[in-house]
Amino acid sequence: MEPLIKIENLTVGYDNTPVLENVNLDIFEKDFIGVIGPNGGGKTTLLKAVLGLLKPSGGKITFRKDIAGKKKPIGYLPQVRHIDRKFPITVFDVVRSGFLMKQKELSSSDLKQKINRLLDETGISNIRHKAIGELSGGQMQRVFLCRALISEPKILILDEPDTFVDNRFEGELYNRLIQLNKEIAIILVSHDLGTISSYVKTIACVNGDLHYHLSNNITQEQLDGYNCPIQIISHGDIPHTILKHHH
Numbered sequence: 001m002e003p004l005i006k007i008e009n010l011t012v013g014y015d016n017t018p019v020l021e022n023v024n025l026d027i028f029e030k031d032f033i034g035v036i037g038p039n040g041g042g043k044t045t046l047l048k049a050v051l052g053l054l055k056p057s058g059g060k061i062t063f064r065k066d067i068a069g070k071k072k073p074i075g076y077l078p079q080v081r082h083i084d085r086k087f088p089i090t091v092f093d094v095v096r097s098g099f100l101m102k103q104k105e106l107s108s109s110d111l112k113q114k115i116n117r118l119l120d121e122t123g124i125s126n127i128r129h130k131a132i133g134e135l136s137g138g139q140m141q142r143v144f145l146c147r148a149l150i151s152e153p154k155i156l157i158l159d160e161p162d163t164f165v166d167n168r169f170e171g172e173l174y175n176r177l178i179q180l181n182k183e184i185a186i187i188l189v190s191h192d193l194g195t196i197s198s199y200v201k202t203i204a205c206v207n208g209d210l211h212y213h214l215s216n217n218i219t220q221e222q223l224d225g226y227n228c229p230i231q232i233i234s235h236g237d238i239p240h241t242i243l244k245h246h247h
């Protein structure tokens with residue numbers, strides 16, 4: 001089976017200083033990859049390289065033919081703490097900004113309906129005219145999930161979607177991801193070991209390089225065995241372990 005995305009010997013960073021070196025990873029249809037690792041280990045950098053927001057200084061990222069091209073069918077939920085809340089934009093327009101298809105493929109009234117349906121399904125239709133600066137952290141996550149889903153992507157990339165959310169939304173979110181994963185590939189960055197173990201199929205540990213685990217069952221021994229440096233921060237009521245940093 002040909003991967004959707006093939007990452008080969010990727011080296012990428014900022015201002016000529018690499019954050020990640022020689023990373024290799026194949027992402028296949030219906031993968032559900034949990035990306036874990038310590039703060040500053042390069043998880044977001046990896047996602048940005050896949051999204052084409054950072055240019056690799058070495059190696060390459062190849063997309064399968066049917067998803068290659070300028071407007072790749074990738075939905076992205078960025079870390080909400082990086083979002084400028086002062087930016088004057090409404091919930092509805094944030095979701096619309098995620099729409100990638102050419103305008104002529106969908107009339108503006110159909111697009112409006114599609115956005116409203118998605119907001120409804122996510123339980124936030126009542127805030128559609130609010131400015132993003134007025135939202136709670138959990139509401140922001142819901143809005144950015146809708147933005148990531150509006151183009152019906154083949155790959156969904158989520159960077160810490162469990163930050164700022166209440167337990168109820170966390171449950172809803174992961175059930176929804178499991179449903180979506182029947183059709184699409186998901187890459188999920190999380191610091192929550194409970195989440196990772198419960199929902200994802202495989203795990204990538206990122207800390208300057210990448211170790212790939214063909215299982216979601218992580219234990220301290222496994223992490224030691226794979227030399228997988230990680231510091232887990234868990235929240236919610238899922239039992240968790242805080243693992244010490246190791247090399």
Ligand SMILES: Nc1ncnc2c1ncn2[C@@H]1O[C@H](COP(=O)(O)OP(=O)(O)OP(=O)(O)O)[C@@H](O)[C@H]1O
Nearest residue numbers: 014015019037038039040041042043044045046206
């Ligand atoms: N725009 C930038 N310019 C320069 N350095 C950056 C930039 N963004 C990130 N870095 C640095 O790159 C390294 C990796 O950052 P990255 O955000 O990829 O880590 P992370 O694993 O996602 O961390 P966290 O768990 O805290 O989100 C860090 O040392 C960070 O300071």
